[in-house]
Each structure stands twice: as structure tokens, then as C-alpha cells.
Amino acid sequence: MKKIAVLTSGGDAPGMNAAIRAVVRASIYFDMEIYGVKRGFEGLIHKDIFQLDASSVGDIIHKGGTFLKTARSVEFMSREGRLKAVEALKDIGIEGLIVIGGDGSFRGAEKLTEEGIKTIGIPATIDNDLAYTDYTIGFDTAVNTVIDAVTKIRDTSTSHEKTTIIEVMGRYCGDLALYAGVTGGAESIIVPEDPVSIETIINKLNQGKKRGKLHHILMLAEGAGSASKLQEELLASTGENARVTVLGFIQRGGDPTADDRLLASRMGVKAVELLKDGVSNHVIGVRKNKLFSKKIDEALKEDKVLDKELIRLAEILSV
Amino acid sequence: MKKIAVLTSGGDAPGMNAAIRAVVRASIYFDMEIYGVKRGFEGLIHKDIFQLDASSVGDIIHKGGTFLKTARSVEFMSREGRLKAVEALKDIGIEGLIVIGGDGSFRGAEKLTEEGIKTIGIPATIDNDLAYTDYTIGFDTAVNTVIDAVTKIRDTSTSHEKTTIIEVMGRYCGDLALYAGVTGGAESIIVPEDPVSIETIINKLNQGKKRGKLHHILMLAEGAGSASKLQEELLASTGENARVTVLGFIQRGGDPTADDRLLASRMGVKAVELLKDGVSNHVIGVRKNKLFSKKIDEALKEDKVLDKELIRLAEILSV
Amino acid sequence: MKKIAVLTSGGDAPGMNAAIRAVVRASIYFDMEIYGVKRGFEGLIHKDIFQLDASSVGDIIHKGGTFLKTARSVEFMSREGRLKAVEALKDIGIEGLIVIGGDGSFRGAEKLTEEGIKTIGIPATIDNDLAYTDYTIGFDTAVNTVIDAVTKIRDTSTSHEKTTIIEVMGRYCGDLALYAGVTGGAESIIVPEDPVSIETIINKLNQGKKRGKLHHILMLAEGAGSASKLQEELLASTGENARVTVLGFIQRGGDPTADDRLLASRMGVKAVELLKDGVSNHVIGVRKNKLFSKKIDEALKEDKVLDKELIRLAEILSV
Amino acid sequence: MKKIAVLTSGGDAPGMNAAIRAVVRASIYFDMEIYGVKRGFEGLIHKDIFQLDASSVGDIIHKGGTFLKTARSVEFMSREGRLKAVEALKDIGIEGLIVIGGDGSFRGAEKLTEEGIKTIGIPATIDNDLAYTDYTIGFDTAVNTVIDAVTKIRDTSTSHEKTTIIEVMGRYCGDLALYAGVTGGAESIIVPEDPVSIETIINKLNQGKKRGKLHHILMLAEGAGSASKLQEELLASTGENARVTVLGFIQRGGDPTADDRLLASRMGVKAVELLKDGVSNHVIGVRKNKLFSKKIDEALKEDKVLDKELIRLAEILSV
Structure with missing residues (x-):
């Protein structure tokens, strides 16, 4: 050839x-x-x-x-x-x-x-x-972009002692949420392949609070539900208004x-x-x-x- | 004392x-x-x-x-x-x-x-x-955080030749959108203090396309309207489905x-x-x-x- | 025209x-x-x-x-x-x-x-x-590049409780060392316009140690002396082998x-x-x-x- | 236990x-x-x-x-x-x-x-x-720290069309130089395990110039020689005064x-x-x-x- x-x-x-x-x-x-x-x-x-x-x-x-x-x-x-x-x-x-x-x-x-x-x-x-x-x-770049965003969000979440929902890309595949969740130190990871109930999430949240956790990060793959809907459910169940960040297209860019x-x-x-x-x-x-x-x-x-x-x-x- | x-x-x-x-x-x-x-x-x-x-x-x-x-x-x-x-x-x-x-x-x-x-x-x-x-x-940190995000979004916007809407913080004050818009190289900047009509935005967009611009960045302060609504209006007027990123709480963190x-x-x-x-x-x-x-x-x-x-x-x- | x-x-x-x-x-x-x-x-x-x-x-x-x-x-x-x-x-x-x-x-x-x-x-x-x-x-970019390097060096300096000398650009003008020193949190700043004696530096160092400082950062403009010579002098006077980083041309680049x-x-x-x-x-x-x-x-x-x-x-x- | x-x-x-x-x-x-x-x-x-x-x-x-x-x-x-x-x-x-x-x-x-x-x-x-x-x-963090530094150095090397020597850590093991060299796009990589002659390096350099390369990056592991000595040899052989950066302890830090x-x-x-x-x-x-x-x-x-x-x-x- x-x-x-x-x-x-x-x-x-x-x-x-x-x-x-x-x-x-x-x-x-x-x-x-x-x-x-x-x-x-x-x-x-x-x-x-x-x-x-x-x-x-x-x-x-x-x-x-x-x-x-x-x-x-x-x-x-x-x-x-x-x-x-x-x-x-x-x-x-x-x-x-x-x-x-x-x-x-x-x-x-x-x-x-x-x-x-x-x-x-x-x-x-x-x-x-x-x-x-x-x-x-x-994939490796996207995971690192997400965890860098998590680091920034940690600053403000820790200062305010707030729960944060971070929605990342992944319509059918939860790998980005899973890898970034584990390496970003998220307390809960929600992926389309393995749906968890709102009860499980809330239990985890309450458990963390009991243990003295100052903030709680939920990493959500877009295919597993919407961040704003999860925010509403948490508000209804716990009274806490979680903060939402939808990372969007920054996940596709970067060196x-x-x-x-x-x-x-x-x-x-x-x-x-x-x-x-x-x-x-x-x-x-x-x-x-x-x-x-x-x-x-x-x-x-x-x-x-x-x-x-x-x-x-x-x-x-x-x- | x-x-x-x-x-x-x-x-x-x-x-x-x-x-x-x-x-x-x-x-x-x-x-x-x-x-x-x-x-x-x-x-x-x-x-x-x-x-x-x-x-x-x-x-x-x-x-x-x-x-x-x-x-x-x-x-x-x-x-x-x-x-x-x-x-x-x-x-x-x-x-x-x-x-x-x-x-x-x-x-x-x-x-x-x-x-x-x-x-x-x-x-x-x-x-x-x-x-x-x-x-x-x-403020200076937040502006730099936003323009770093714009740099990442540019990679993918240029590759796809797409219009991008970036929503930043600023309920009553458009400074973050204005400074980050000017220094991030946004084509349109939309702030609460100085509302622009959808027609003006579309004119700018069309003008850029005529000039051979490969992509178009709209920097929107949250107080001046919602990114998703702007996306809908652009879709209705131009047929292009702009990409939306809502930067959220990463703007509050970072070194x-x-x-x-x-x-x-x-x-x-x-x-x-x-x-x-x-x-x-x-x-x-x-x-x-x-x-x-x-x-x-x-x-x-x-x-x-x-x-x-x-x-x-x-x-x-x-x- | x-x-x-x-x-x-x-x-x-x-x-x-x-x-x-x-x-x-x-x-x-x-x-x-x-x-x-x-x-x-x-x-x-x-x-x-x-x-x-x-x-x-x-x-x-x-x-x-x-x-x-x-x-x-x-x-x-x-x-x-x-x-x-x-x-x-x-x-x-x-x-x-x-x-x-x-x-x-x-x-x-x-x-x-x-x-x-x-x-x-x-x-x-x-x-x-x-x-x-x-x-x-x-100038602002160079200052930020230097303080980002200082942040990285802090990680390892704190872990080892070491003194660190960072040599930055500036042959006749100490502004980069001065701004990056103040904003990087350096304990000593050495510029060509205002030479300090090795005794002053050592006093500062000892004072910091007494106060419980875990590490000590010396920010040195190239025009005020060489990092390796300062390292030798510190070794002779205090017995500590300070770590040296010469930042070089990364200071001229970056977004x-x-x-x-x-x-x-x-x-x-x-x-x-x-x-x-x-x-x-x-x-x-x-x-x-x-x-x-x-x-x-x-x-x-x-x-x-x-x-x-x-x-x-x-x-x-x-x- | x-x-x-x-x-x-x-x-x-x-x-x-x-x-x-x-x-x-x-x-x-x-x-x-x-x-x-x-x-x-x-x-x-x-x-x-x-x-x-x-x-x-x-x-x-x-x-x-x-x-x-x-x-x-x-x-x-x-x-x-x-x-x-x-x-x-x-x-x-x-x-x-x-x-x-x-x-x-x-x-x-x-x-x-x-x-x-x-x-x-x-x-x-x-x-x-x-x-x-x-x-x-x-190791992965250090490699990424080095290639980020290379990106910064590229800006100025390309602008000046200069040869650059980057000395990285690695006394006995050239892995950091090798991985960062390949992924940083270095033209020559010099490691302790596989010493190359100055002639080979110069040949590569000249070959690149002929091909229209605007700059040339030499990645050198500290164990394979000193950057300043290599600089001298290149000056003697080619008349070009290569730029030297010794990355030092920033390689040990960072998220x-x-x-x-x-x-x-x-x-x-x-x-x-x-x-x-x-x-x-x-x-x-x-x-x-x-x-x-x-x-x-x-x-x-x-x-x-x-x-x-x-x-x-x-x-x-x-x-």
C-alpha cells in the first residue's frame, strides 16, 4: 500500500x-x-x-x-x-x-x-x-478534567458544608462517572448500568453526616437521571437544597x-x-x-x- | 486595641x-x-x-x-x-x-x-x-476559571464548528460575564445591566458566519436569562442547536x-x-x-x- | 492613515x-x-x-x-x-x-x-x-506561573520539612520575585535592587524554625545571585542542604x-x-x-x- | 489482625x-x-x-x-x-x-x-x-507535570525557533524522561540506560532543521548527563546556544x-x-x-x- x-x-x-x-x-x-x-x-x-x-x-x-x-x-x-x-x-x-x-x-x-x-x-x-x-x-483526559472540577467544587462545598451533585457525560455508559467518582472521592456514584434508589442515596448521606462529613459529593452520569430532578428529590426528603453543577462540554476539551x-x-x-x-x-x-x-x-x-x-x-x- | x-x-x-x-x-x-x-x-x-x-x-x-x-x-x-x-x-x-x-x-x-x-x-x-x-x-480568580473553561470548550467547538452558550454566575451584576467574555474572546456578551434582543444576537452570529468564523461563543450572565431558553430561541430562529454549558460552582473554587x-x-x-x-x-x-x-x-x-x-x-x- | x-x-x-x-x-x-x-x-x-x-x-x-x-x-x-x-x-x-x-x-x-x-x-x-x-x-501570567510552581513545591517541601530556593527570571528587575514571593507566601525574597546579606536570610530561617514553620521558601531573582551559590552558603552556615529549583523558560510560556x-x-x-x-x-x-x-x-x-x-x-x- | x-x-x-x-x-x-x-x-x-x-x-x-x-x-x-x-x-x-x-x-x-x-x-x-x-x-502525575511544562516551553521555543534542553528527574531510571519525551513530543530523549553520542543528537537536530522544524526539544534524564554540559557541547558543535530548563522539585508535587x-x-x-x-x-x-x-x-x-x-x-x- x-x-x-x-x-x-x-x-x-x-x-x-x-x-x-x-x-x-x-x-x-x-x-x-x-x-x-x-x-x-x-x-x-x-x-x-x-x-x-x-x-x-x-x-x-x-x-x-x-x-x-x-x-x-x-x-x-x-x-x-x-x-x-x-x-x-x-x-x-x-x-x-x-x-x-x-x-x-x-x-x-x-x-x-x-x-x-x-x-x-x-x-x-x-x-x-x-x-x-x-x-x-x-477517556483519561475527561476523567482528569472532571476531578479537577471536583477539586474546585470541594473548596466551596467544604466552606459551606453542602451537598453537591455533579452531572457528567455518559448516556449509556457510566465509566466516566465511576472513574471520576472513585478518584474524585465522591460519596455516591450513580450510573445508568446500576441504578440506585433515592433511599440508598439518602441513607449514605445521613450516614456521612453522622460520621462528621463536612460535605457530600454525588457523581451522576447523565444517563442515570437528571441532576435537577435528584436535587428536587433530596430537597423533598432531607430539606437540604443540594448544589448542582452540570459540567457540560468542558469534559470534551482540554490538553x-x-x-x-x-x-x-x-x-x-x-x-x-x-x-x-x-x-x-x-x-x-x-x-x-x-x-x-x-x-x-x-x-x-x-x-x-x-x-x-x-x-x-x-x-x-x-x- | x-x-x-x-x-x-x-x-x-x-x-x-x-x-x-x-x-x-x-x-x-x-x-x-x-x-x-x-x-x-x-x-x-x-x-x-x-x-x-x-x-x-x-x-x-x-x-x-x-x-x-x-x-x-x-x-x-x-x-x-x-x-x-x-x-x-x-x-x-x-x-x-x-x-x-x-x-x-x-x-x-x-x-x-x-x-x-x-x-x-x-x-x-x-x-x-x-x-x-x-x-x-x-473576582480575578473566577474570571480566570471561566476563561480556562472557555479554552477547553474552544477545542471541541472549533472541531465541530458549533455555537456555544456559556452561562456564568452573576444575578444582578454582569462583571464576570463581561470580563470573562472580553478576555475569553466571546463573540456576544449578555449581562443583566444591558439586555440585548435575540435579534441582535442572531445578527452577530450570522455576521460571524459570513466572515468565516468557525464557532461562536455567547457568554451569558445568569441574571440576564437562562442558557436553555436562549438555546431554544436560537434553535427556533436559526435551526442550529447551540451547545450549553452552565459552569456552576466551579466558579467559586480553585486556587x-x-x-x-x-x-x-x-x-x-x-x-x-x-x-x-x-x-x-x-x-x-x-x-x-x-x-x-x-x-x-x-x-x-x-x-x-x-x-x-x-x-x-x-x-x-x-x- | x-x-x-x-x-x-x-x-x-x-x-x-x-x-x-x-x-x-x-x-x-x-x-x-x-x-x-x-x-x-x-x-x-x-x-x-x-x-x-x-x-x-x-x-x-x-x-x-x-x-x-x-x-x-x-x-x-x-x-x-x-x-x-x-x-x-x-x-x-x-x-x-x-x-x-x-x-x-x-x-x-x-x-x-x-x-x-x-x-x-x-x-x-x-x-x-x-x-x-x-x-x-x-507579567501577570509569569507571576501566576511561578506561584503555581510554588504550590507544587510546597507539597513536597511540607512533606519533607525542607528549605527550598526558587530562582526566577529578572536580571535587573526584581518585580517577578517580589510579586511571586509575596503571593506565593515566600519567607524570604531576594531581589537585585535591595540585596540582603546571608546573615539576614539565616536569621529569618532560624526564626521561622523556632516558630514551628515546617518549611521555608526563598524566592530569588536571578539578578540577585545564583541559587546554587546560595545553597552552598546555607549549607556552610546551617548544615541544611536546601533544595534548588531554577524555573527557567516555563516562566515565558503558558496561556x-x-x-x-x-x-x-x-x-x-x-x-x-x-x-x-x-x-x-x-x-x-x-x-x-x-x-x-x-x-x-x-x-x-x-x-x-x-x-x-x-x-x-x-x-x-x-x- | x-x-x-x-x-x-x-x-x-x-x-x-x-x-x-x-x-x-x-x-x-x-x-x-x-x-x-x-x-x-x-x-x-x-x-x-x-x-x-x-x-x-x-x-x-x-x-x-x-x-x-x-x-x-x-x-x-x-x-x-x-x-x-x-x-x-x-x-x-x-x-x-x-x-x-x-x-x-x-x-x-x-x-x-x-x-x-x-x-x-x-x-x-x-x-x-x-x-x-x-x-x-x-509516576503518572510526574509525567503529566513534565509535559505541562513542555507545553509552556513550546510557546516560547516556537516563537523564538530555539532548541531547548529539559532536564528531568531520574538518576538511574530513564522512565520519566522516556514517557514524558514521547508524550511531550520531544525530538531527542536521553536516558541513563541507553546513552547516545553527541553526534547522534546533532544529526537529529540538523535533520529536523532541514525538514523545517521550528524548534527542537531534548528531554534529558538527570542520570544521563547534565543539561548545562550538553548545552556547552551543542554550542561548540553547532554554534546554537540552546535554552536550558531544570525542572527540579515541581516534579515531586502537584495534585x-x-x-x-x-x-x-x-x-x-x-x-x-x-x-x-x-x-x-x-x-x-x-x-x-x-x-x-x-x-x-x-x-x-x-x-x-x-x-x-x-x-x-x-x-x-x-x-
Whole structure:
């Protein structure tokens, strides 16, 4: 394979730039031409494709977001749209495509494989909602962003001796709430996979107060309920008006952590090596700190389960 | 005066600890005994008062919140409650009290003066809503916290080319939105003192898009409307679903900036000097970078107006 | 005046980008064409000049360094070199030049004025070593960078109960050491303008130990001596091997603080207004939070003196 | 086992507080009494031992350093000293001791085991210099602290187009330089385990310049040479006066990252479980993200080797 391309798709995540950089540098290292596509599959359809060299990715390893940008593409949903995309690649002689994104993006990659383009997926999403891999690019940064926010909120919660509800991202997957809850020192963690009753939360709260706790942090994944509703329930049951913070989009930004840059760099290089070796229709994952790849289809079939050790840890640490 | 006390009251603000430290160190420097009161006026009533020495305030200059804690006191609202507070002070022989807080706290200080306690107020609130002073302790930190959040949000807004609404604190005073808007590079700034119509906002938005702007940041003070309502109006008028972030209580926490530590240190020393010189019933302020003090009553009468130069700056910089 | 240019020169400072942005946006606001020059006076000589529009300065307000880059120019030292620079400007029809930098850069601006180019200087240097202005762009960021480093060092110093020497920038001017010392909570501050004897330092150290201080921070401006020499002297006198940190170039980088962005924005707009009004050969300054401009020559004649109030504050706070 | 104790020893590392917190909470969870020892083995000898409860470790998970403090103990080197330590523990009825630190601390734990105290070691050092475990507590934070410094230095290096040498900690182990070099985007990484010649470095530098690189970052572990000597050699060979930053003790401080808090929490709980199960003279490690324990003696015999994958990654990414 002599010419390959890279794009980012779906929600952006810190570390995407580090992954692109690794893809570009590895391509050059292995004597391949490398192209960037702007705005994901949408840019592919509109031939927004340009060659990259080592300098194109200088000074981006530390930057959040993705300099290739990302977008949703309605046109790519139809086969007609996808054929345009394939044509755009073939016009330039590009045989392989690296897709950095989440499950939706990998489904898109699969569709392109059906049309004759070799594809490799790199998992990047702050949600860590892909079951086949221990971690996705961007997750470690998001966890650290949340716990930094918790540190700020602690200052004022301790001063006022208040209960605080922090709502974090995670529609179906509670990993961000779970990891940030355990490492942020939250007293209660509420995730969509393991709903707790309001009674349990209130018991915990009262127990903490008895023990002399000056404040109480509830970490709530958005998929497990809304912070304002929880606030109302607490008010009704305990008379305390808890403070609410909805962290929102700051969780998607920020300079990537060392871990995310490392994971992105390793995966970027591996993606190029896989294409070089003729592998296609695969996604890369990491299990027990070791990289592997498997068929997109098989990878996306796996069911995500919460880490049992972490759940137990949360229980022990919040005595 | 041989014995004085210090308390923090109302909403906490970064730099309160630095102010307490300065009060303590200056008292020792001027050979006065210094006492700390826990939980503001509430702690005064309940005699939660203890002597402080130079070491009590070691390693706190850089910490957000207030180690003396703060609380609302219903009991202090009644004269009966206040007489208890005065008694508590007199029992120990404390003649002067330094109150660190906002306008409500200063009103409390006034009431104590009426009962024979000498008082000095130090302005600390992230809202910067006191007209008589250019800046309050905590404001600079809050502005920097907001613009750091904007930097994170920029990463993802630029990657997605989206409009973002950021709601910041400020019920009656738009200073936080104005300063953070200008220094965060917001395209539109919406404050309670100077309401803009939805049409104006949309015009600005469209103008930016024409000019090739990749994203658009709207900085909204909570007192000027709700972010979710603005989101709905934008959706109805432009079809774009803007992203909303409500920064919440992270704005009240965080390590104080150098400016806030400096202002707090200067004001803390000045408060002790004023008591030493027999001044009472005064608040400290800063105007054109120079400290001054004036009667609480007069200070609280002044009307806050938005900085005209800043408004004009915002207009020029968002062309 | 219809066409003006802007360059950054000398050592870079956080906030330079914010100043360039303000210059560009104000030029557009006042209907002038605005050009950027790469690498300071060197780029002028080599005609590295290009037009800027509002978008050229999108997403740079929060970035450290200068996207126009900066360099030393030997060629500009000679009149021959300067005439080339003037020619380059005149070829494009540029009548006015805004120079962002320190005293050396302003001397360069003066020389250009002699050759018929109107010039305005904007002070940007982390050293705050210009006597005619209270603050320079970049200083507030540098102070905050230093105190953040102090916070990290406190963690380990407190754990080990050690004395720490922190060497900061400032060859002739101790402002960075003084401001960061006071706001970082240093026990001793050593600046070139006010040398202290090793005995004084040791006395302070011993006094602190007696008082139960767990650690001791010495903030040293590079111009007042070397950290390693001070370490040796302390070892010889007290037997304690103090820890040394030389902060180095991290002090010149980092995202600018809100204050630096605001100062840069205000000065950038003012520079354009001055050129528009026909003013030339002036530098902008800020005194008591108010902008002004004066002749370069007069401004550079003033003698910098340490802030007496700060010196006294440092003394009181380190009891 | 009904009563156990915990101490921190040797150089401090971010995450030590999170480990202590986990030890305390797990002890309470498993119905054991838990004691803290101040200043490591020195405090043991001087009976500086006190009982801890769940609240003693509230609000410390996010703090750098160690609230139990740490110190070197000469007295503990002698059997006499150690017998005092054992006596102090036995007086209170403490049967098991958890030692948080590095190899020296584990040797101390071994010696105590010989005298009849059950011990478990938890690895905490920013150097990551223990061969038997993939990671030690504090390492991830130190890597992130270094790359944050690199980000700041990039601003000014890019603006000036300069070569920069960054000296980081690591006397015998180059892990910090290697991980921070790869994730900070350094062009050259110099570690004690794999010395490179000055020629290789200069070749790389020249190659980068040819390719249009605007600046060049050399990441140097202190054990592989001094930054100032390297600066001299580069000046002699290339004529360029590279900029030097010696990061020093900021690398040992700072709020622990989520990863370090998680590792510390997991290891803290595991240490208590091991003592509960009667295990002694063991250290805890993590391999492929799974915790394990092994005999101190065997663990310390293993030889640390550099990660081959990382070395290769560094080579590919710096093309």
C-alpha cells in the first residue's frame, strides 16, 4: 500500500490530534504517502482531502480537539453518498483509510470496506463506551478534567458544608462517572448500568453526616437521571437544597493527558502497520495494556459491563 | 486595641484564606491578639471562637474556600441573636471584628457596630457586585476559571464548528460575564445591566458566519436569562442547536490567582491598621489600584455601573 | 492613515497574541488595512509582511508566545538595514508600525521614526522592567506561573520539612520575585535592587524554625545571585542542604491570564487609535489602571524603583 | 489482625495521601483499628503514632505530598533503633505495618519483619524505578507535570525557533524522561540506560532543521548527563546556544492524576486485605493492569529494563 488517508469522525476527544500525528509520522517512517480528510465522512464526499507531511503535525500532540475537524454526514448514510466518498479516494489512489472515532464511525468504516477501501478504526471517545477495549482515547483526559472540577467544587462545598451533585457525560455508559467518582472521592456514584434508589442515596448521606462529613459529593452520569430532578428529590426528603453543577462540554476539551497521548500514539502507529500488512476492516483496542486488533463487526458485538473491582473499591472507600 | 477577631461570611470566594492570613500576621506584627470565628455570624453566636497564631495560617495562602468556613445565620437577624454575638466577643475581651464577605455581611457588621463592637469590612465575592470598589477578592480568580473553561470548550467547538452558550454566575451584576467574555474572546456578551434582543444576537452570529468564523461563543450572565431558553430561541430562529454549558460552582473554587492573593493580603493588613487606629464601621475598597476605606453605609449606597471602556472594547474586538 | 503593520520583537511574553488580535480587530473597526510582520525587525528587512484579516487572529487570544514570531536582528543595527526595513514598508504603502516588545524593541521603533515611519510601542515582557508603566503584558501570567510552581513545591517541601530556593527570571528587575514571593507566601525574597546579606536570610530561617514553620521558601531573582551559590552558603552556615529549583523558560510560556489578555486588548486598541490620530514615536503604559502614552525617549529615561508598599507587605506577612 | 499501622517513607510522591486514605478506609471496612505514623521510620522510633478514623482522611485524596510526612532515619539503620520501633508498635498492640515508599523503604520493612512485625510495601515514587511493577504511585502525575511544562516551553521555543534542553528527574531510571519525551513530543530523549553520542543528537537536530522544524526539544534524564554540559557541547558543535530548563522539585508535587489516585486506592485496599489474610514481607505491584504481591526480597532482585515498544515509538514519532 502506497497511499493512505486518515479522518476523525463523531464526537471529538482529546488525543485525536496525537493519533493523527502518529498516523502521519508512521506513514512517513514506512515510506507511504499520507492524506488528511477534513470533517470526517462529509469531507470525504466533498473531496476535502490533502496530503500531509511530518511538519503538518508539528506542535499538535498537546492540543485538544482535532485539527482535521469532525462532522455528521447525512449524505454518507446513503450508498450513493458512500460511492462518492470511495470515488474521491480512488481518484487520488488512496487504498487504505484510518477512521478515528466511536462506534458510529466504525460502522461507516465497515460500509466503506464493502466498497473496496481497506479500513482500520482507532477508538476515540471520552465516554469509554466501547466494550471490546479497556480504554478509548480521550477517556483519561475527561476523567482528569472532571476531578479537577471536583477539586474546585470541594473548596466551596467544604466552606459551606453542602451537598453537591455533579452531572457528567455518559448516556449509556457510566465509566466516566465511576472513574471520576472513585478518584474524585465522591460519596455516591450513580450510573445508568446500576441504578440506585433515592433511599440508598439518602441513607449514605445521613450516614456521612453522622460520621462528621463536612460535605457530600454525588457523581451522576447523565444517563442515570437528571441532576435537577435528584436535587428536587433530596430537597423533598432531607430539606437540604443540594448544589448542582452540570459540567457540560468542558469534559470534551482540554490538553490530552500523557496517557491519552501515549495510547493515541501507539494506536496511530499500529493502524499504519496493520494497513501495511494488508489487514482491513479491523479496529484497534487495548486489553491489559497490550494493543490488539479485531474485526469491526465482532468488536461492536461485545457488551460493555461495569468494572466489578471499581464498584467494590467505591464501596470500601466511601465508608 | 489589644484583641481582635476575624470571620468570613456569605458566599465564599478564593482569596478569603489569604485575607485571613494577612489579618493574622498583621495582628501579630502590631502586637495584637487575634481570634478566628468559625461559620461567620453563626459561630459568633455559638462562641465558636479560638485564638490564632502565625502558624495557624501557614500553607493556606494558596487555598480556595475559607478554613474558617461560612454559613447563613437566621439567629443573627434578630437583635437577641446579635446581643449573644456581642457577649461572646466581650467575654474574651475582643474589641474589634474584621468581616470578610459581601454586602449582606457588611450590613451584619454595621449592626454589630451599633452594639459597641468596632468593625471593618473586607470585600470578597466572585460577583464583583460592590459599586464602591473596583475589585473584590475572588473576582480575578473566577474570571480566570471561566476563561480556562472557555479554552477547553474552544477545542471541541472549533472541531465541530458549533455555537456555544456559556452561562456564568452573576444575578444582578454582569462583571464576570463581561470580563470573562472580553478576555475569553466571546463573540456576544449578555449581562443583566444591558439586555440585548435575540435579534441582535442572531445578527452577530450570522455576521460571524459570513466572515468565516468557525464557532461562536455567547457568554451569558445568569441574571440576564437562562442558557436553555436562549438555546431554544436560537434553535427556533436559526435551526442550529447551540451547545450549553452552565459552569456552576466551579466558579467559586480553585486556587486564588496572584492578583486575588495580593489584594487580599493588602486589604487584610489595612483592616488591622484601621482597627489599630480606632477606625470602625468602615469597608475597604480599591480604586485605581489604591486602597481606601469609607463608611459601610455610604459605600453600600453607591450604584454599580458597567465599565464603559470594556463594553466598547468588547464591541471592537468582536468585529 | 490607511495601512499599518504590527510586529513582535525581543523576548516573547504571554499576551502578545492577544495584543496582535486587538490591533488587527481595531484596524478593521476603524477601516484601516493591517499587515503582520514575521520575526520582528528581521522580517521587516526581509519583507516577510502579509495582510491580516479578522479571521487571521481567531482562536489566538488564549495562546502563549507570538504567532508572528520574534527574533534578534543584527542587520537592523545598521542604518543600511533599517533603510531596507523602511523601503519594505513603503513599497506596500504602510505608514504606521506597532511594535510589541520591551525597551530594545522601542529603541528600534525610535530609529524607524527617524526614517519617516510612524511608530507606537506596546510594552510586553514578563520582567516588568519598564519604569514608565505599572505593568507590562506577560507579567501577570509569569507571576501566576511561578506561584503555581510554588504550590507544587510546597507539597513536597511540607512533606519533607525542607528549605527550598526558587530562582526566577529578572536580571535587573526584581518585580517577578517580589510579586511571586509575596503571593506565593515566600519567607524570604531576594531581589537585585535591595540585596540582603546571608546573615539576614539565616536569621529569618532560624526564626521561622523556632516558630514551628515546617518549611521555608526563598524566592530569588536571578539578578540577585545564583541559587546554587546560595545553597552552598546555607549549607556552610546551617548544615541544611536546601533544595534548588531554577524555573527557567516555563516562566515565558503558558496561556495568558485574564489580566494580561485585558491589558493586551486595551493597549492594542489604543495603539491603533493613536496612529489614527497621527501620534507617533510614543509608547503606551498603564498607571493606576488607566492607559496613557508618552514619547519613547522620555518613557525609557525613567528609573524603575521597587514598590515600597509591597516590600513592607512582604515584611509583615512573613512574621 | 486487629490493629495495623501505616507510614510513608523516602521521597514523597503524589498519590501517597490517596494510598493512606484507602488503607484507612479499608481497615475500617474490615473492622480493624488503624494507626498513622508520622515521619516514616523516624516517627516509629519516637512513638509518633496516633489512631486514624474515616474523617482523618477526608479531603486528602486530591492532595500532593503526604500528610503523614516523611523523613530519613539514621537511627533506624541500627538494630537498636529498629528494636525501639518494634517496641513502639507492640506497646499499642499493632501487629501489621504498611510501608508506602520506594526500595529503601521496603528494605526497612524487611528488617522489621525479621523482628516480628508483619509488613506490606506499597510502591510510591515518581521515578518508576522498581523493576517488579509496571508503575509506581506518583509516576503518572510526574509525567503529566513534565509535559505541562513542555507545553509552556513550546510557546516560547516556537516563537523564538530555539532548541531547548529539559532536564528531568531520574538518576538511574530513564522512565520519566522516556514517557514524558514521547508524550511531550520531544525530538531527542536521553536516558541513563541507553546513552547516545553527541553526534547522534546533532544529526537529529540538523535533520529536523532541514525538514523545517521550528524548534527542537531534548528531554534529558538527570542520570544521563547534565543539561548545562550538553548545552556547552551543542554550542561548540553547532554554534546554537540552546535554552536550558531544570525542572527540579515541581516534579515531586502537584495534585495526583486520576490514574495515580486509582492505583493508590487499589493498592491501599489490597495492602489491608493482605495483612488481614496473614500475608507479610510482601510488596504490591501492578502488571498488565492487574494487582499482585510478591516477597520483598524477590521483587527487589528484578532488573529494570526500558520498554522496547516505547523506544521504537519514540524513533518512529520523531521522523
